[in-house]
Amino acid sequence: MGIILHELVGTDLNRPFSPHCWKTVMSLAHKGLPFNRNRVSFKDIPALEGAFSPKVPVIRDGETRVADSFEIALYLEDTYPDRPSLFKGEGGRAMARFVEGWSQMTLHPYINVVILMPVHDILDAPNQAYFRESREKIFGRPLEAVAAERDARHDAFTKSLEPLRKMLLSQPFIGGKGPLFSDYIVFGAFQWVRVLTPFKLVDENDPVHDWFERCLDLHGGIAREISAAA
Amino acid sequence: MGIILHELVGTDLNRPFSPHCWKTVMSLAHKGLPFNRNRVSFKDIPALEGAFSPKVPVIRDGETRVADSFEIALYLEDTYPDRPSLFKGEGGRAMARFVEGWSQMTLHPYINVVILMPVHDILDAPNQAYFRESREKIFGRPLEAVAAERDARHDAFTKSLEPLRKMLLSQPFIGGKGPLFSDYIVFGAFQWVRVLTPFKLVDENDPVHDWFERCLDLHGGIAREISAAA
Numbered sequence: 001m002g003i004i005l006h007e008l009v010g011t012d013l014n015r016p017f018s019p020h021c022w023k024t025v026m027s028l029a030h031k032g033l034p035f036n037r038n039r040v041s042f043k044d045i046p047a048l049e050g051a052f053s054p055k056v057p058v059i060r061d062g063e064t065r066v067a068d069s070f071e072i073a074l075y076l077e078d079t080y081p082d083r084p085s086l087f088k089g090e091g092g093r094a095m096a097r098f099v100e101g102w103s104q105m106t107l108h109p110y111i112n113v114v115i116l117m118p119v120h121d122i123l124d125a126p127n128q129a130y131f132r133e134s135r136e137k138i139f140g141r142p143l144e145a146v147a148a149e150r151d152a153r154h155d156a157f158t159k160s161l162e163p164l165r166k167m168l169l170s171q172p173f174i175g176g177k178g179p180l181f182s183d184y185i186v187f188g189a190f191q192w193v194r195v196l197t198p199f200k201l202v203d204e205n206d207p208v209h210d211w212f213e214r215c216l217d218l219h220g221g222i223a224r225e226i227s228a229a230a
Numbered sequence: 231m232g233i234i235l236h237e238l239v240g241t242d243l244n245r246p247f248s249p250h251c252w253k254t255v256m257s258l259a260h261k262g263l264p265f266n267r268n269r270v271s272f273k274d275i276p277a278l279e280g281a282f283s284p285k286v287p288v289i290r291d292g293e294t295r296v297a298d299s300f301e302i303a304l305y306l307e308d309t310y311p312d313r314p315s316l317f318k319g320e321g322g323r324a325m326a327r328f329v330e331g332w333s334q335m336t337l338h339p340y341i342n343v344v345i346l347m348p349v350h351d352i353l354d355a356p357n358q359a360y361f362r363e364s365r366e367k368i369f370g371r372p373l374e375a376v377a378a379e380r381d382a383r384h385d386a387f388t389k390s391l392e393p394l395r396k397m398l399l400s401q402p403f404i405g406g407k408g409p410l411f412s413d414y415i416v417f418g419a420f421q422w423v424r425v426l427t428p429f430k431l432v433d434e435n436d437p438v439h440d441w442f443e444r445c446l447d448l449h450g451g452i453a454r455e456i457s458a459a460a
Contacts, residue, residue, distance in 0.1 A: 092321015
C-alpha cells in the first residue's frame with residue numbers, strides 16, 4: 001500500500017506548504033517510492049499516528065513511523081539503499097547537516113516573515129487562532145508588526161544567498177551534477193514561499209532562481225504541480 | 231623526496247598565515263603524506279614553479295604541479311585513494327563546494343577587515359607597497375579606513391556563524407564524526423586570524439571556539455605548532 005506521508009495544509013487541501021514536508025515529498029520522489037499524501041491542519045497534528053510527533057512531516061512505512069524530514073531522509077537512505085542515493089556517501093550525510101544549519105539559521109528567519117500573513121490567511125478560524133497565539137508568543141509581537149518588516153529586510157536576504165550563488169559557479173546542484181537531500185533542504189524553503197505568496201524572493205536573473213526552476217522540474221515536476229500563489 | 235608546498239609568509243618565515251595554504255597543510259597532513267614547506271612572499275609568487283599560478287598554495291608532487299586549495303584536495307583524493315578520505319564520497323565532494331561558498335562569501339569579507347593591518351605590518355617594505363596598492367584598489371579606500379570597521383562589524387560576524395553552531399548540535403565536525411576537507415576550508419579562515427592578530431573572533435564559550443580547538447589538535451597539532459599572535 002506504499003508509504004503514507006502526513007503533510008500540512010490550510011483550508012485548501014490541495015496546497016501543501018510546509019517546507020519540511022516538501023523536503024520529504026522530494027526525498028520520496030527521489031527514491032522513486034510510491035506514497036500517499038495525507039493532508040492535515042496544524043490542529044490535527046498532535047493526534048496523528050497515535051500522538052507520534054508534535055510536528056509534521058511524519059511518515060508511516062508498514063509498521064515503521066518516522067518524524068522529522070532529516071530523520072526520514074536517513075531512514076529512506078538506510079532502508080532503500082538500492083534506490084538513488086539522497087546523500088552519496090558519509091561526507092554528504094554529514095555536510096547535509098551544515099546545509100540544514102545554513103537554511104534554518106539564514107533563510108528561515110526571513111522567510112518566516114514573508115509567509116506569516118499568507119499562512120494565517122489560508123487557515124480556518126480555529127487554526128488561525130492557534131497560529132496567531134503560538135507565533136505571537138515566539139515573536140513577542142503581533143503578526144502584522146513582524147510581517148511589516150518584509151520589504152526592509154529583503155536586501156539583506158538577497159545578500160545572504162551569496163554562498164549558494166558562489167557554489168552555483170561550480171555546479172548546478174548542491175549535490176553536484178544532480179540533486180541530493182541537501183538541495184531539497186533549501187528547495188523546501190523556497191517552495192514554501194512559492195505556494196503561499198506571489199512575493200518574489202529572488203529576481204529572474206538570479207542564478208538561485210535558475211537552480212530553483214531546475215528543482216521544480218525534478219521527478220516529473222511533482223513540486224510544480226502545485227501552482228505558484230497568485 | 232615528498233611533496234613540496236609553496237606557502238605564503240611575511241618577514242617572519244616561521245609564521246605562514248594564508249587561509250588557503252592552511253587548507254592545503256591540513257589536507258596533506260590528513261592524507262598522512264610527507265611534505266616540505268617552501269615559504270615565499272607575495273612578490274615571490276608570480277615566478278614560482280615557472281610562473282605556474284598567480285596565487286598560492288601551489289604543490290609539486292614529482293612532475294605534477296597543482297594550484298588552488300580545492301583543486302589540490304581533489305588531486306590528493308584522486309591520487310592517493312587508499313589514504314584517509316578528504317571528502318568521503320561524491321556527496322561530500324559536492325557539498326564541500328557549498329561550504330567553500332559559505333566561507334568565502336560570509337566569513338572572508340569580515341576576516342579580511344580583521345587581518346588587513348596585521349598582514350600589512352608583518353611584510354617587508356616592497357611587499358607592504360604591493361599589498362597596500364593591490365588591496366586599496368580592491369576596497370577603493372585606504373587600508374586604515376577599512377580596518378577601522380572591525381569592531382562595529384563584529385556582532386554581525388558572530389551572528390553569521392549560526393549555521394555552524396546549529397550543525398555542531400548534531401556532530402563535532404563539518405565532516406561528521408571526524409574532520410574532512412570542508413572543516414579545513416573553515417579552519418583556514420580562523421587560523422589566518424589566529425596567526426596574525428590577538429583579536430578574538432569568537433568567545434571561549436562559543437561552540438565554534440571548541441570546534442576550532444579540536445581542529446588545532448588534529449594531525450599531531452600541526453596547526454598549533456605556530457603560536458597564536460600575541
